[in-house]
Amino acid sequence: MQRAADLARGWVELRVTGEGEEFFNLCARRGLGFWAARKGADGSWTCRVSFLTWPKVRALAGAGAWELTLLRRGGLPGLLWRLRYRWALLAGALVCLAAVGALSRVVLTVQVSGNQRVSTGVILSQLRARGVRPGAFGPGLDTRRICHQVILELPEISWMSINLRGTVCEVLVREGTPRPELVEEDRPAHIVAKYPGIITAIHTTRGQQLVERGDTVAAGDTLIGSWVDFVEPLYYDGDMGGMLVRAGGRVRARTWHTLRAAIPLSGEEKVLTGREKTRWTLELFGREVKFSQKGGIPYERYDKILTYHTAPFHLPIALRGETCREYETRTRPVDPQRAVRALKGELEERLAALCPPSEVRRVDYRAEERDGLLTVTLLAECEQDIGVTVEDGP
Amino acid sequence: MEEKPRRRGPAERVAQLFGLPADAVAGMPRLELVGDGQLRVERHRGILAYDPAEIHIGAGRLTIRVRGTGLELRAMTRQELTVTGRIVSVELE
Numbered sequence: 001m002q003r004a005a006d007l008a009r010g011w012v013e014l015r016v017t018g019e020g021e022e023f024f025n026l027c028a029r030r031g032l033g034f035w036a037a038r039k040g041a042d043g044s045w046t047c048r049v050s051f052l053t054w055p056k057v058r059a060l061a062g063a064g065a066w067e068l069t070l071l072r073r074g075g076l077p078g079l080l081w082r083l084r085y086r087w088a089l090l091a092g093a094l095v096c097l098a099a100v101g102a103l104s105r106v107v108l109t110v111q112v113s114g115n116q117r118v119s120t121g122v123i124l125s126q127l128r129a130r131g132v133r134p135g136a137f138g139p140g141l142d143t144r145r146i147c148h149q150v151i152l153e154l155p156e157i158s159w160m161s162i163n164l165r166g167t168v169c170e171v172l173v174r175e176g177t178p179r180p181e182l183v184e185e186d187r188p189a190h191i192v193a194k195y196p197g198i199i200t201a202i203h204t205t206r207g208q209q210l211v212e213r214g215d216t217v218a219a220g221d222t223l224i225g226s227w228v229d230f231v232e233p234l235y236y237d238g239d240m241g242g243m244l245v246r247a248g249g250r251v252r253a254r255t256w257h258t259l260r261a262a263i264p265l266s267g268e269e270k271v272l273t274g275r276e277k278t279r280w281t282l283e284l285f286g287r288e289v290k291f292s293q294k295g296g297i298p299y300e301r302y303d304k305i306l307t308y309h310t311a312p313f314h315l316p317i318a319l320r321g322e323t324c325r326e327y328e329t330r331t332r333p334v335d336p337q338r339a340v341r342a343l344k345g346e347l348e349e350r351l352a353a354l355c356p357p358s359e360v361r362r363v364d365y366r367a368e369e370r371d372g373l374l375t376v377t378l379l380a381e382c383e384q385d386i387g388v389t390v391e392d393g394p
Numbered sequence: 395m396e397e398k399p400r401r402r403g404p405a406e407r408v409a410q411l412f413g414l415p416a417d418a419v420a421g422m423p424r425l426e427l428v429g430d431g432q433l434r435v436e437r438h439r440g441i442l443a444y445d446p447a448e449i450h451i452g453a454g455r456l457t458i459r460v461r462g463t464g465l466e467l468r469a470m471t472r473q474e475l476t477v478t479g480r481i482v483s484v485e486l487e
Contacts, residue, residue, distance in 0.1 A: 025440035028470045037467035039444055047467075 010051030010075030018066035020045035032057055050226070051077040090341075105138040108316050109165040115173045118156050126150045128286075132171075134316030135285030137394070138164040172192040188244035189391040191224040193217045195354075197253035197386055223251045223387050251387035254392060259350050261343045262375040265334050270327040275299070284319045299326035336374060339368050343376040365374030403455065423453035436474045437486055441467070441477045449477055459485040 003135070013036075016023050020039065024047070027034055034057070037047040049057050049243060061068040073081070083090050110132060112120045130146045143162035151157050158176030190207065196218045199211055208225040224247040230240035277299075279292035293296060302324040311317040344365060349358070362381040367374065367388070406422060424436040439452035446465050453457040465479035 021441045021444050022442075024467065024470055028440065028475070029474050031472055033469065035467075035469040037444075037470070039446055045444075182404055 006048075006230070007075050010073070010077030011048045012051060012073050012078070013046060013048050013071040014054075014057070015071055016045040016047065016061070016066055017069070018064075023061070023064070027059060028055065030056070030060065032060065041125065046071065049312060051075060051081075061334050071276075072318045073132070076085040082304075084187075099142075102137075104166055104389040106167060107132070107136045107138055107141075107164070107169045110134065110169045110171060112171045112173060113177060115157075117175055118154055118173070122154065123150070123157075126153055127145075127171065130391045131287050132162065132169060136169075138169070145275075155174075182369050184391075185246060187391055188226040188246055188387045190222050190226040190247045191249060191251065191387040192390050193219055193223055193251070193253070194386045195219055195253075195255045195257070195384075197255035198243045199253045200252060200383060202249065203251075204249040206245050207249065209249070211251075217253065217386075223247050226392055233315055247389070248383060249387065251384060253386045255355070255382050255384055257351060257354055257378070257380045257382065259347050259378040259380075260375060261346050261378075262373045263334065263339050263343060265339075265369060265372050265374050266331050268329040269332045270303075271330055273326045273328060275325055276325040278323045281320045281322070283316075283320055284315050289391070295333050297324050298325060301328065334374070336367075336369070339374050340365075340376055343367075343374070344378075347376060347378040351378060351380055355384045359384045361384040413417075414440060417451050423456060423458065424456065425484065427481070427484065430462075433477045433481055433484065434474060435477075438473075438475055441470075441475075446479070451475070451477075459487065461482075461485070 019082045020037075023045075024034065027049075029038060032049065032053050034049045037045060038043055058068060063222075080090070093325040110124060112123050112125065115123060127146070127150065130149060132141060132146060141164070143164070147160040147162055151160055156175055157173055159174040161172045163172065164170075166375070196217075199213050199215045199217060202209060202211065202213060202223065203342045204224050206224075209223075209226050210225050211221070211223050217223065226244050226247050227242050228245055229242040232238065232240045277297065279290070280288040281291065305318075305319040305323045305325065307323065309319040309321075347365075360380055360382050366379070368377075369375075399434055423438060426434040426436075427457075428434070435451055435453065435458060437453065437457075439454055442450040442452050444455065444467065447461065447463060449465050449467070451459045451460065460477055460481060462479050462481040462482045465481070468476040470480040471478070
């Protein structure tokens, strides 16, 4: 700390010859501070005074019987004093300092953390549209306003903070909890069949049961109605009416699902010709500098492969290579066994979306080739819940 | 020969009588010793003698004698001074 203070205010180390005690007492009385006073073996004294105090101390010594010898100078003011005639050097140093100070505030990397559902690319895209990108000047960014705008644009994000730490722009994100779907328990609704089938069990908790076990129903048939009739008492000839309720219950049924998938028996495949062309581009602070000359790709069909060579320390400098490889297509017969396996896998996935695998009782496959197409048909028998709640009216 | 006891000034006696801090009322020096490496003296009257082994500091009616090795007048202003080094003893006379 003492060294830093000395460096900032500048100091002059001097030798005092004569009665040092009197000299130091006089300095103290005149308010001329000094420090690091030592007495040497030869009887002389050394001490340090600040750069600004030095002329007054020298004048004080001149008026008395002391002899002062300047030993050395140090600190920033002394350095500037020595460089007072070297304007170019001084100006260059100041320009360098200013450049370092300004460039250290330029954003070089943008780091996003805390996001799980919203991808980093989406957040970076929103930030880039508002000026937060490599090459942006940090103090020129209104981070609070940008955070508000991005939160409004991405409703999944509940909180965002942009922290500028030198050349690193750190973006902290917190995602909100998804709002649960609200069920209006008072709104009338009935339960209808999702798939056709034969009812195997029905359990009604609310509403009017309209089907019985063993009944065959089509998709969309009402299974449990929302209208409940009141039972008229004995010896009452009038109609007591009824009330609308939200039907509830569970209806299980045997269902049958038929799914089909087809694939051509012959397909096209790529064959590389061996000819390729690479174009290089330098990405500097988000801007592109193309090295290759103007001209299109001379190939009709080609694959484009991008390779990036990035600079170390997360600097926003990268060399991008675009390699275009020419290819031709040729017809090739499809292996029927592999095609059937692929189609079966696809059909199983589609069946799982219709009925949980644990409720599938039996599955049959049938494959046939016709008109250059390989068609696989899946026949599945299931026992599953078929009731879905449909609300009345709009 | 027995040394004559120091006579207290009126301000110092008043401060002692009323239990007031003598450094504030009577302008007595205030010494602050930090371990054996630093001595800070407030309200001094200047240096009387200086040597790396012994420093005499004037403090009104008192003379503060600091003994040690490698003593250095670290800083000095009109009101206070700081002595550093290895301080062995501080005597008042």
